[in-house]
Amino acid sequence: MTEWWTYRPSDFLLFAPRTYYRLVELYNTDVWPAQLAAVAIALLLLLLAWRGGEQAGRAAAAVLATAWTFVAWRFHWLHYATINWAAAYFAGAFAAQALLLAGAGAASALRFGPITPGLRIAGVAVAMVALALQPALALGLGRPWAQVEVVGLAPDPTAVFTLGLLLLARQAPWWLFPIPVFWCLTSGMTLWTMGAADAFVPPLAAVTTIVAAFATRSRVR
Amino acid sequence: MTLPPIPAPPPPPSRRAALHALVAGALALGLPLRSRAQALPVAPLTRPLPSSGEALPLVGLGSWITFNVGRDQALREQCFAVMRAFFESGGRLIDSSPMYGSSQEVIGEGLDRLGHPRSLFAADKVWIGAGARGPEQIEASRQFWRVPRFDLLQVHNLLAWQEHLPTLMAMKADGRLRYVGITTSEGRRHREFEQVMRSHPLDFVQLTYNAVDREAEQRLLPLARERRIAVIVNRPFRRGDLTRALARHPLPGWAAEIGCVSWAQVLLKFIVAHPAVTCAIPATSNLSHVRENLAAARGPLPDEALRRRIASDVEKLAR
Numbered sequence: 001m002t003e004w005w006t007y008r009p010s011d012f013l014l015f016a017p018r019t020y021y022r023l024v025e026l027y028n029t030d031v032w033p034a035q036l037a038a039v040a041i042a043l044l045l046l047l048l049a050w051r052g053g054e055q056a057g058r059a060a061a062a063v064l065a066t067a068w069t070f071v072a073w074r075f076h077w078l079h080y081a082t083i084n085w086a087a088a089y090f091a092g093a094f095a096a097q098a099l100l101l102a103g104a105g106a107a108s109a110l111r112f113g114p115i116t117p118g119l120r121i122a123g124v125a126v127a128m129v130a131l132a133l134q135p136a137l138a139l140g141l142g143r144p145w146a147q148v149e150v151v152g153l154a155p156d157p158t159a160v161f162t163l164g165l166l167l168l169a170r171q172a173p174w175w176l177f178p179i180p181v182f183w184c185l186t187s188g189m190t191l192w193t194m195g196a197a198d199a200f201v202p203p204l205a206a207v208t209t210i211v212a213a214f215a216t217r218s219r220v221r
Numbered sequence: 222m223t224l225p226p227i228p229a230p231p232p233p234p235s236r237r238a239a240l241h242a243l244v245a246g247a248l249a250l251g252l253p254l255r256s257r258a259q260a261l262p263v264a265p266l267t268r269p270l271p272s273s274g275e276a277l278p279l280v281g282l283g284s285w286i287t288f289n290v291g292r293d294q295a296l297r298e299q300c301f302a303v304m305r306a307f308f309e310s311g312g313r314l315i316d317s318s319p320m321y322g323s324s325q326e327v328i329g330e331g332l333d334r335l336g337h338p339r340s341l342f343a344a345d346k347v348w349i350g351a352g353a354r355g356p357e358q359i360e361a362s363r364q365f366w367r368v369p370r371f372d373l374l375q376v377h378n379l380l381a382w383q384e385h386l387p388t389l390m391a392m393k394a395d396g397r398l399r400y401v402g403i404t405t406s407e408g409r410r411h412r413e414f415e416q417v418m419r420s421h422p423l424d425f426v427q428l429t430y431n432a433v434d435r436e437a438e439q440r441l442l443p444l445a446r447e448r449r450i451a452v453i454v455n456r457p458f459r460r461g462d463l464t465r466a467l468a469r470h471p472l473p474g475w476a477a478e479i480g481c482v483s484w485a486q487v488l489l490k491f492i493v494a495h496p497a498v499t500c501a502i503p504a505t506s507n508l509s510h511v512r513e514n515l516a517a518a519r520g521p522l523p524d525e526a527l528r529r530r531i532a533s534d535v536e537k538l539a540r
Binding site: 010011013014015016018019022023026079082083084085 | 285286287289290291292293295296320321322323407460506
């Protein structure tokens with residue numbers, strides 16, 4: 001395929017929307033009741049990031065690394081790859097992000113502490129997109145509970161939540177941002193080609209993060 | 222009934238013609254698709270492959286997107302039902318590719334379930350950048366399909382065709398393959414496609430052609446006739462865009478003249494009435510749609526004047 005410019009995003013959509021949402025449903029069934037624990041842990045993580053403290057950065061990095069590893073293996077490798085050969089590469093990208101997060105945690109490079117009120121609002125807002133808005137939109141668009149994508153288990157809310165936490169950090173290495181941003185843009189494109197009305201959410205979260213991080217770029221090392 | 226690769230003459234006043242008229246009447250009355258398809262008393266129209274004379278029904282079954290359902294057993298069952306209806310309606314050619322995710326596996330399981338219909342014409346593709354890895358991919362595809370050999374293998378979207386074509390030609394010479402082809406879609410690389418058609422002894426080409434995307438009429442379809450190459454047409458409905466756009470409009474009166482009860486049938490008949498076209502391969506996971514599609518391979522086909530009118534009307538209505 002040497003004429004890449006002649007291809008449209010829809011040329012790379014290999015499955016029907018109903019197939020994708022059924023895959024999410026089967027995945028949720030497979031991992032149940034991990035959803036309950038995942039949401040509870042995400043809320044605790046948000047609280048931890050809000051309050052700050054010496055160990056908050058390490059704890060957040062460790063938990064996020066675990067979530068990215070889980071999504072890489074369980075969602076991308078075992079499930080998504082059955083309908084999308086590119087999922088093997090996505091699994092690699094998620095595993096790489098898990099390593100970066102683990103490295104940031106080990107090096108104490110992710111630190112939570114006092115930040116501006118504007119950043120706090122932006123960070124919490126982006127995190128709440130993953131925790132509340134994305135599930136609410138899915139339900140509002142007529143998808144059943146079983147097809148709701150949950151933070152820590154599904155890629156979209158995991159990437160968005162990670163960006164929210166990075167915004168809440170007083171110090172976050174720049175190299176923790178590209179993979180979640182890339183995923184949000186990729187996922188938005190996929191959802192758009194599927195005709196999903198909530199396709200704008202992951203890219204909007206990514207753009208919000210980039211703008212907020214750029215506005216306070218001295219905070220990002 | 223086998224159509225010659227020239228415009229179909231009016232059917233003779235025979236028993237078969239009377240049956241065609243009966244079917245067209247049933248179609249015009251809008252009988253439920255299921256009972257209509259099951260009641261079809263005639264086999265689908267066929268056209269001979271120029272390189273061998275073997276007859277293929279004018280409508281086959283594509284698998285892009287629709288059959289890529291992963292391990293979802295409920296969706297797999299729907300695919301198997303589509304395959305069953307396809308064979309029951311007289312269909313033969315099923316087309317897939319290693320690019321289509323789990324489609325090949327689903328087809329293979331479906332064929333097992335159906336007891337491997339002897340009428341199957343198995344068409345697949347090779348789609349890998351490294352020519353040396355082509356045979357390995359082809360063998361993997363064959364195992365997914367659970368067939369002893371493919372009838373047709375095509376170089377998908379001309380990817381590494383210089384390396385893959387000799388492999389496919391050698392397989393054909395060894396009796397491990399019956400036909401060799403190349404594919405393109407959405408009008409890509411037509412100039413190079415034409416060069417390969419001119420310089421290699423192909424049995425098949427696969428390309429995009431429909432009432433709106435008609436570039437192939439200019440050079441590729443005439444060249445296929447000249448070079449005696451069979452033509453498989455993909456994207457007959459522009460991935461459903463055409464049928465969705467046309468659904469807002471009632472069928473024109475001329476649709477009944479060719480026994481059509483849906484826009485999908487009109488679009489298919491427009492395609493397969495072209496004398497260079499061997500078959501169209503609409504993809505669907507919908508049981509009633511597969512029967513409806515196969516019904517388009519029956520009854521009268523539009524003549525050239527009506528084809529021009531179909532193209533003109535569809536162009537206006539689908540905007």
